[in-house]
Amino acid sequence: MAAPKFAFLLLNLISILPLLVSSFSVDRPTDRRILVLLDDLSLKSSHSLFFSSLKSRGFDLDFKLADDPAIAVKRYGQYMYDGLILLSPSTERFGGSLDVEGVLDFVDSGHDLIVAADANASDLIRNIAAECGVDFDEDPSAVVVDHSSYAVSETEGDHTLIAADDFIQSDVILGNKKIEAPVLFKGIGHSLNPANSMVLKALSASPSSYSTNPSSKLSSQPPSLYGTAISLVSVVQARNAARIMISGSLDMFSNRLFRAGVQKSGSLNKYEKSGNEQFITELSKWIFHERGHLKAVNLRHNKVGESEEPSMYRINDDLEFSVEIFEWSGSSWVPHVSKDVQVQFYMMSPYVLKTLSTNGKGLYHTSFKVPDVYGVFQFKVEYQKLGYTSLSLSKQIPVRPFKHNEYERFITTAFPYYGASFSMMAGFFIFSGVYLYNK
Amino acid sequence: MGRSAATKDAHALFHSLRSAYAATPNNLKIIDLYILFAVATAVIQVAYMAIVGSFPFNSFLSGVLSCVGTAVLAVSLRIQVNKDNKEFKDLPPERAFADFVLCNLVLHLVIINFLG
Numbered sequence: 001m002a003a004p005k006f007a008f009l010l011l012n013l014i015s016i017l018p019l020l021v022s023s024f025s026v027d028r029p030t031d032r033r034i035l036v037l038l039d040d041l042s043l044k045s046s047h048s049l050f051f052s053s054l055k056s057r058g059f060d061l062d063f064k065l066a067d068d069p070a071i072a073v074k075r076y077g078q079y080m081y082d083g084l085i086l087l088s089p090s091t092e093r094f095g096g097s098l099d100v101e102g103v104l105d106f107v108d109s110g111h112d113l114i115v116a117a118d119a120n121a122s123d124l125i126r127n128i129a130a131e132c133g134v135d136f137d138e139d140p141s142a143v144v145v146d147h148s149s150y151a152v153s154e155t156e157g158d159h160t161l162i163a164a165d166d167f168i169q170s171d172v173i174l175g176n177k178k179i180e181a182p183v184l185f186k187g188i189g190h191s192l193n194p195a196n197s198m199v200l201k202a203l204s205a206s207p208s209s210y211s212t213n214p215s216s217k218l219s220s221q222p223p224s225l226y227g228t229a230i231s232l233v234s235v236v237q238a239r240n241a242a243r244i245m246i247s248g249s250l251d252m253f254s255n256r257l258f259r260a261g262v263q264k265s266g267s268l269n270k271y272e273k274s275g276n277e278q279f280i281t282e283l284s285k286w287i288f289h290e291r292g293h294l295k296a297v298n299l300r301h302n303k304v305g306e307s308e309e310p311s312m313y314r315i316n317d318d319l320e321f322s323v324e325i326f327e328w329s330g331s332s333w334v335p336h337v338s339k340d341v342q343v344q345f346y347m348m349s350p351y352v353l354k355t356l357s358t359n360g361k362g363l364y365h366t367s368f369k370v371p372d373v374y375g376v377f378q379f380k381v382e383y384q385k386l387g388y389t390s391l392s393l394s395k396q397i398p399v400r401p402f403k404h405n406e407y408e409r410f411i412t413t414a415f416p417y418y419g420a421s422f423s424m425m426a427g428f429f430i431f432s433g434v435y436l437y438n439k
Numbered sequence: 440m441g442r443s444a445a446t447k448d449a450h451a452l453f454h455s456l457r458s459a460y461a462a463t464p465n466n467l468k469i470i471d472l473y474i475l476f477a478v479a480t481a482v483i484q485v486a487y488m489a490i491v492g493s494f495p496f497n498s499f500l501s502g503v504l505s506c507v508g509t510a511v512l513a514v515s516l517r518i519q520v521n522k523d524n525k526e527f528k529d530l531p532p533e534r535a536f537a538d539f540v541l542c543n544l545v546l547h548l549v550i551i552n553f554l555g
Binding site: 411413414416417418420421423424425427428431432434435436438 | 465466469470473476477480481483484487491494495498499501502503505506509513536540543547550551554555
């Protein structure tokens with residue numbers, strides 16, 4: 001009687017275990033559960049190559065129609081998903097409890113987002129993008145047109161399908177295999193605020209492109225977006241390590257463009273397969289933290305020769321500093337190797353700035369002399385490299401001046417003063433003698 | 440004309456001072472020499488500090504104040520011992536000298552302590 005009940009209970013307990021390991025945590029930063037919102041369920045099959053590449057990397061995709069009333073990203077204060085993909089450019093309102101604020105809160109809490117817009121992008125999508133730092137062209141009917149960098153094709157003659165190959169130069173974001181073929185793009189362009197340092201152009205339009213309505217006459221005013229100011233795909237890395245990708249084209253993710261051959265107008269190279277699949281796959285790896293996610297542990301400092309961390313240093317002390325930096329490889333933490341991590345010994349301004357040397361296994365160390373100034377200093381490591389999460393570490397340590405008995409006993413520069421004092425005493429004796437015995 | 444008159448006056452002034460000083464008693468002249476020695480040493484120390492900086496400031500102060508203190512005590516001895524001084528007519532010069540010695544002892548004790 002008891003045995004089956006016991007077995008039942010055990011089975012129940014075991015079924016909870018997968019939930020515990022599949023959530024995003026600081027130790028395993030790769031996302032696991034992703035909510036995909038679609039305009040149209042046919043996208044599941046027309047974009048199946050993209051979704052299957054995500055599934056094959058171990059992600060749990062949850063497909064929902066964008067106006068499904070059962071959409072909820074948060075339940076009892078906890079987020080149920082680690083990433084959000086919005087492939088619903090024409091949706092005016094999301095169903096359920098999700099809205100612009102909800103999406104922004106999702107990102108603010110450190111989760112990742114992919115947004116795809118299109119020629120009929122709704123205000124909802126435009127607002128989400130604008131909050132992320134990306135401004136789509138204000139004209140709702142404008143698309144990106146390029147008369148000298150379009151993809152040569154038999155069917156489309158208005159040059160809205162462009163072949164772009166101006167990628168961001170970063171092995172972390174786009175992988176270390178060069179993307180040979182251009183990427184096919186058909187959609188709207190956006191611009192970035194140059195003062196925003198967190199948003200980057202992953203795919204930029206060529207200098208001959210411009211944003212216009214292809215079916216209307218060209219207006220006498222020049223278009224507001226043109227040239228390389230147009231970004232076709234942008235990425236944002238927020239300070240809390242949330243990563244956002246905003247693309248102006250939903251077709252870029254489709255099977256049709258993944259498999260299409262591409263020939264850029266004006267060039268003789270004809271490629272069998274466009275660069276779309278490689279570009280999107282590598283970019284999604286970066287977005288979902290399979291690459292370029294750093295963590296720094298074990299920031300330690302001690303006096304040369306000792307092993308404990310002191311609570312205070314003295315001026316002109318020699319000290320050693322070390323920190324360990326690891327990078328997430330998708331499945332485990334591997335040492336991060338870099339030549340340009342620096343540490344500052346900082347009090348209002350850096351008194352010491354040194355580049356740390358590494359032992360190849362993730363340990364960065366250096367040693368230097370405490371400056372001749374006393375006060376409360378900080379060891380600061382500020383590491384911001386393109387494509388990597390930014391590291392901002394600091395540890396406070398006071399520095400005291402010499403104690404009275406830490407000076408040398410007789411100071412060389414003070415010898416004249418010692419001499420003068422003793423000569424005064426000698427003079428006093430001689431004077432007394434001469435004065436008293438003077439006749 | 441005026442210039443040579445001025446220089447002649449300066450010469451006359453200088454000579455009268457010199458002859459008046461020659462008339463002071465010998466013991467006062469010895470005290471004056473001692474005071475000169477102390478002040479010269481103080482000036483040398485200040486010039487040295489102006490060159491190398493005031494690093495052990497306590498040592499600098501100790502050295503300069505020992506010279507200045509010695510000069511001050513010697514000056515007070517001279518005042519008390521001078522026979523032309525009406526104020527100290529009734530003070531025996533031995534008493535003045537004993538005060539001088541005791542004050543110098545205290546001065547040098549403090550100087551050695553502050554010298555570092």
